[in-house]
Amino acid sequence: MINIPKGTKDVLPYESYKWHYVENIIRDLTKNFGFSEIRTPTFEHTELFLRGVGETTDIVNKEMYTFEDKGKRSITLKPEGTAGVARSYVENGLSEAPQPMKMYYITPVFRYERPQAGRLREHHQFGVELYGSDSPYADVEVISVAKSLFDKVGITELELNINSIGCPVCRAEYNKALKSYLKDHIDGMCPTCKERLDKNPLRILDCKEEKCKAVNAKAPRVIDYLCDDCKAHHETVKNILDSLGIKYTVNPNIVRGLDYYTKTVFEFVSTSIGAQGTVCGGGRYNNLVKEVGGKPTPAVGFGMGIERLLMVLESLNLSVGEVEVPTVYVAPLSQDLIMDAYKIVADLRKEGVSAETDIIGRSLKAQMKYAGKRGYKFVVVIGDEEIKNGVVKIKDMSQGTEDPVQLINLAKEIARK
RNA sequence: GUGGGUAUAGUUCAGGUGGCUAGAAUGCCAGAUUGUGGCUCUGGAGGUCGUGGGUUCAAGUCCCACUACUCACCCCA
Numbered sequence: 330m331i332n333i334p335k336g337t338k339d340v341l342p343y344e345s346y347k348w349h350y351v352e353n354i355i356r357d358l359t360k361n362f363g364f365s366e367i368r369t370p371t372f373e374h375t376e377l378f379l380r381g382v383g384e385t386t387d388i389v390n391k392e393m394y395t396f397e398d399k400g401k402r403s404i405t406l407k408p409e410g411t412a413g414v415a416r417s418y419v420e421n422g423l424s425e426a427p428q429p430m431k432m433y434y435i436t437p438v439f440r441y442e443r444p445q446a447g448r449l450r451e452h453h454q455f456g457v458e459l460y461g462s463d464s465p466y467a468d469v470e471v472i473s474v475a476k477s478l479f480d481k482v483g484i485t486e487l488e489l490n491i492n493s494i495g496c497p498v499c500r501a502e503y504n505k506a507l508k509s510y511l512k513d514h515i516d517g518m519c520p521t522c523k524e525r526l527d528k529n530p531l532r533i534l535d536c537k538e539e540k541c542k543a544v545n546a547k548a549p550r551v552i553d554y555l556c557d558d559c560k561a562h563h564e565t566v567k568n569i570l571d572s573l574g575i576k577y578t579v580n581p582n583i584v585r586g587l588d589y590y591t592k593t594v595f596e597f598v599s600t601s602i603g604a605q606g607t608v609c610g611g612g613r614y615n616n617l618v619k620e621v622g623g624k625p626t627p628a629v630g631f632g633m634g635i636e637r638l639l640m641v642l643e644s645l646n647l648s649v650g651e652v653e654v655p656t657v658y659v660a661p662l663s664q665d666l667i668m669d670a671y672k673i674v675a676d677l678r679k680e681g682v683s684a685e686t687d688i689i690g691r692s693l694k695a696q697m698k699y700a701g702k703r704g705y706k707f708v709v710v711i712g713d714e715e716i717k718n719g720v721v722k723i724k725d726m727s728q729g730t731e732d733p734v735q736l737i738n739l740a741k742e743i744a745r746k
Numbered sequence: 747g748u749g750g751g752u753a754u755a756g757u758u759c760a761g762g763u764g765g766c767u768a769g770a771a772u773g774c775c776a777g778a779u780u781g782u783g784g785c786u787c788u789g790g791a792g793g794u795c796g797u798g799g800g801u802u803c804a805a806g807u808c809c810c811a812c813u814a815c816u817c818a819c820c821c822c823a
Contacts, residue, residue, distance in 0.1 A: 335814085391747080409822095443820090445818065446818090587822095692777095698783050700782095700783065702783080
C-alpha cells in the first residue's frame with residue numbers, strides 16, 4: 330500500500346463540510362470588511378522567499394520544499410502566503426489601482442518540519458493583506474478581521490497578544506542595548522540562545538527555558554526603545570483597540586519569526602490545542618514590498634492556520650457546521666421502479682431540490698437505514714400505487730410523519746417545508 | 747536536527763510470567779413470516795498480529811534491527 334506523505338492530511342468526505350463551514354464564514358466576513366480574494370501560485374521562484382521571508386529565518390534555512398524544475402529553475406513550494414502576494418502586487422502594478430489594496434487568500438502552505446499536534450508539512454492558511462496604508466487604523470482593521478472571525482464562530486478563549494518591534498531605525502538602537510545586556514548574562518542561558526546571540530538576538534526573548542525566561546524578564550524591552558513615530562503608532566493602535574472593546578495583552582516577548590515585520594506584531598493564542606497554540610499571527614511589514622522590488626509601500630496582514638482553527642472549535646465543542654446531505658431520498662420499492670424513481674429525482678434536481686435515489690439495488694428497508702444514517706430530512710417511497718395515482722407520501726425522518734402530496738407538486742411541497 | 751511513547755479487524759482496543767483454530771465493542775453487509783430508518787435480536791464479510799532477522803519443540807507474546815505513526819523540544823499557522 331502506498332500511504333500518505335508524512336505531515337499531510339486527507340480531508341475525508343464525511344468531514345469536508347467543516348472546511349466549507351469556515352471557508353464560507355471567511356468569504357462572508359472578508360466581503361463585509363471590503364477585502365477581495367487574491368490567488369497566487371502554489372510555487373514561486375526560490376529567490377522570492379529568500380528576499381521576502383529573509384535568509385536568517387528557520388523557514389528559509391531549513392524548512393522549504395525547494396527543487397529544480399526541468400528548465401533548471403529553482404522553485405519553492407510556498408512556505409507562507411505573504412511573499413507571493415507582495416510579488417503579485419508589484420508585478421501587476423497594483424499600486425496604481427485604487428488604494429488601499431485589501432486582499433485575502435486561502436492557500437496551502439508547505440514547510441518541511443517534524444509533524445506534531447497542530448503542526449503539519451502541508452497546512453492551510455487564511456490570510457489577509459492590507460497594502461498602502463501606514464495608519465494604525467490599518468493595523469486594527471486587520472486585527473478586527475481575525476477577531477470578528479473568532480467571534481462569529483464562538484471562540485472567546487483566544488488571547489490577543491500585541492507588541493511593537495519598531496522600525497529599522499529604532500530596532501538598531503534596541504538591538505545594541507539588548508545585546509550588551511545579554512552578553513552579561515549569556516553564561517546562564519541555554520545553548521540555542523547562546524547561538525542566537527549573534528544571529529538573531531530578538532528571538533532569545535521568545536525562549537521558553539526557565540533560566541532564559543528569568544534573564545529575559547529583566548532584559549531591555551523593545552517598546553522602551555521605540556522612536557517617536559513607532560511609539561505613537563503603537564499607542565494609537567492600543568487606543569483604537571480599546572475604543573472597539575477588543576481586549577489584548579501587550580507582550581514584549583512576542584517576536585515573529587519572519588524578517589519582514591516592522592512596528593506592530595500580534596498573535597492570537599489558544600491554550601486548548603496542545604503546544605502549538607498560535608492560531609493566528611501577523612503584523613506590519615513596511616519593508617516587504619520594497620524588498621521584492623516594488624516602491625516602498627506600507628503593508629499589514631496576518632496568517633491564520635485553518636487546521637488549528639478547526640482544532641480549537643472541536644476542542645471547545647463549538648459548531649463546525651452541518652453535514653451536507655441532499656434534502657430528499659427517493660426510495661423505489663422494488664427494482665422494477667428504479668426508472669420511475671430516477672425520473673422523479675431528475676425532476677426534483679431540475680427544480681433545485683437536492684435529491685438522491687438508490688443506485689446499488691437495495692431493499693426498501695436497507696434504503697431507509699441508509700437515509701436515516703446519512704441524515705436525510707425527507708424520504709419518498711415509490712411503489713406501484715404511487716405511480717398509478719400520481720400521489721406520494723413525504724416522510725419527515727425526524728418526526729416519523731407522512732404527508733400525501735400530488736407527485737407534480739412534490740418539488741414545491743418540499744421547498745415549502 | 748534532538749528526545750519520549752505506540753504499532754493486533756475500516757475504527758477504538760483486549761490478549762499477566764511464550765501453547766489460539768487471535769477476540770470484544772463499534773462500523774459495514776444481510777436477515778427477523780416479503781411497503782418504511784433510529785431501539786432490540788440473529789447471521790456474514792473483514793487480520794500473513796508494522797517489516798526483517800534471532801532464541802525456542804512452540805512467538806501476537808522474549809531479544810535485535812528497521813520502518814511508520816504519535817507527542818514534545820526547536821520553530822511556527
